[in-house]
Amino acid sequence: MRRGTVVRLAVVRLAVALALTGVGLGAGAAFAGQGGPAAAPPPGGAVALPPVARGADIEERLGQAVRKDLAFTDAAGREVRLGDYLGGDRPLVLVLAYYRCPALCSMVLRGLVEGLGRLSFTPGDEYQVLTVSFDPRDTAAAAAKKQAGVLAELSRGREGAAVSPKAWPFVVGKEAEIGALAADLGFQFAFDPATEQYAHPAAVFVLTPDGRISRYLYGADYPARDLRLALLEASEGKVGGIVDRVIMTCYRYDPATRRYGPAISGFFRLGSVGILATVGTLLATLWHRDRKQRRQEREEAGHE
Numbered sequence: 001m002r003r004g005t006v007v008r009l010a011v012v013r014l015a016v017a018l019a020l021t022g023v024g025l026g027a028g029a030a031f032a033g034q035g036g037p038a039a040a041p042p043p044g045g046a047v048a049l050p051p052v053a054r055g056a057d058i059e060e061r062l063g064q065a066v067r068k069d070l071a072f073t074d075a076a077g078r079e080v081r082l083g084d085y086l087g088g089d090r091p092l093v094l095v096l097a098y099y100r101c102p103a104l105c106s107m108v109l110r111g112l113v114e115g116l117g118r119l120s121f122t123p124g125d126e127y128q129v130l131t132v133s134f135d136p137r138d139t140a141a142a143a144a145k146k147q148a149g150v151l152a153e154l155s156r157g158r159e160g161a162a163v164s165p166k167a168w169p170f171v172v173g174k175e176a177e178i179g180a181l182a183a184d185l186g187f188q189f190a191f192d193p194a195t196e197q198y199a200h201p202a203a204v205f206v207l208t209p210d211g212r213i214s215r216y217l218y219g220a221d222y223p224a225r226d227l228r229l230a231l232l233e234a235s236e237g238k239v240g241g242i243v244d245r246v247i248m249t250c251y252r253y254d255p256a257t258r259r260y261g262p263a264i265s266g267f268f269r270l271g272s273v274g275i276l277a278t279v280g281t282l283l284a285t286l287w288h289r290d291r292k293q294r295r296q297e298r299e300e301a302g303h304e
Contacts, residue, residue, distance in 0.1 A: 056199040058216065059186035065212045066184040072132065072171040075144035080171060082181065083211070085130045091214065091234035092128045092207040093227075096187050098135035098198060099142040099170075107220040108202050109150055117157020118224035119231075124167025127231050131168070134182060134189060135198065136175040143170040185213065206230040 068083030085092055095112065097105035109131070116123065123129055131150075133143065147170040151163050173181075182189065189200035204222065206215040214234035217226060 056190055056201050057188045058201050058203055058218075059188065060213075060216055061184070061186045062213055062215075064184065065210070066207065067180055068211055070173070070177045070181055072173040072177060073140050073143075074169050074171050075140055075147050075165070077140045080169070085128050085169065086207070086209060086211045088209055089235060090126065090128045090209055091231050092130060092209070092211075093231075094185075094205040094207055095129070095131040096134050096182065096185070096189075096200075096205075097131055098133045099138045099146045100135065100197075102197065104200070104202055104220070108204065109146075110153070111220040111222050112204055113150060113154045113157060115222035115224050115227045117154055119228055121228070121231060122167075123154070124164050127235075129168040131170045132178070132181060133170075133172045134178050134187075134200070136173065136178060138172045140172060143172050146170055206234045208234045208236075 066082060068081065068086060070082045072080055072082070074080050093112070093116075095108065097108060099105075112129075116129070121127055131143075131146075147165060147168070150170075151165060151168060154163050154168070155161060181187075185205055187201065187203075187205075189198050191198055201218075202220050203216055203218045205213060206217065208214050215230045217230060
C-alpha cells in the first residue's frame with residue numbers, strides 16, 4: 001500500500017471517529033434532557049399571607065387565545081379593541097398593571113423598560129407592547145401620564161431613540177372587560193377595601209401575533225435574553241435574523257427557574273452537525289484527490 005493511501009486512510013478513520021463521538025454526545029445529551037425540569041426546592045419556611053393576598057396568583061394557560069373583541073379606552077380617549085394590537089408577524093408583550101399602584105406595578109414596568117431597552121429589536125416594528133389597567137377606576141388621563149413617563153424612560157434606555165406611543169399604548173377599561181382578559185390570561189388579583197389597593201402577582205405575558213399565550217415571564221426583572229427568546233418563540237422565528245434563530249435552538253424555557261437556559265442537547269447537536277459537515281468536506285476532498293491521482297497514473301501507464 002502506498003504511503004499516500006495509508007495517510008488518507010488514517011485521516012478518514014480519525015474524522016469518522018470524531019463524527020461518531022459528536023453524534024454520540026448529542027444523542028446522550030438529548031436523552032438526558034428528557035427527564036423534565038428538576039423540581040424546585042421546598043421553601044425554607046411557611047409565610048402567613050394576608051387573606052387578600054391569597055387570591056393573587058397566576059394559573060398558566062399556555063396556548064389559549066385571548067378574546068380580541070374586548071373593548072378598552074386608550075390614553076387619548078379613543079375606544080380600541082384588544083385585536084387592534086394583534087395581527088401580522090409581531091408578537092405582543094402584554095402587561096396588566098394599575099396606574100395608582102404604590103409599588104409593584106411600577107417595579108414591573110421599570111424592569112420591563114430596562115430589559116426592552118437592551119434589545120436590538122424595535123418596539124412597534126418587530127414587536128408590540130400593551131399595558132392594560134386592571135383597576136376600572138383608572139382614567140384615560142392617568143393612562144396618558146403613566147405612558148409618558150414609561151416611554152421617556154424607555155427612550156433613554158435606547159440611547160435617546162424616541163419610542164412612538166403607538167408602539168406601547170396604555171389603556172383602561174370597564175370591570176367586565178378587565179375581568180374577561182384577566183380570566184383568559186389566568187391572572188388572579190384581589191381588591192383590598194381597607195387600603196383601596198390590589199393584591200396581584202408580578203408577571204408579563206408574551207402573546208403570538210394571532211393572540212395565543214406563548215410565555216409567562218415572572219417577577220419584576222426581565223433580562224434582555226429572556227425577552228428576546230420569548231419574542232422569537234412567540235413569533236416562531238419570524239422576528240430577528242439567522243443568528244437569532246440559531247440561538248433560539250440552543251435555549252429552552254425552564255419552568256423550575258422560570259428563566260431561559262442553555263439547552264445542552266442543542267449545543268451538542270450544533271457541534272455534531274459541524275463535525276459531520278467537516279467530515280463530509282474532508283471525504284469529498286480526498287475522493288477527488290484519489291480520482292485525479294488514479295487518472296494521472298493511468299495516463300502515465302498509457303504513455304509507457
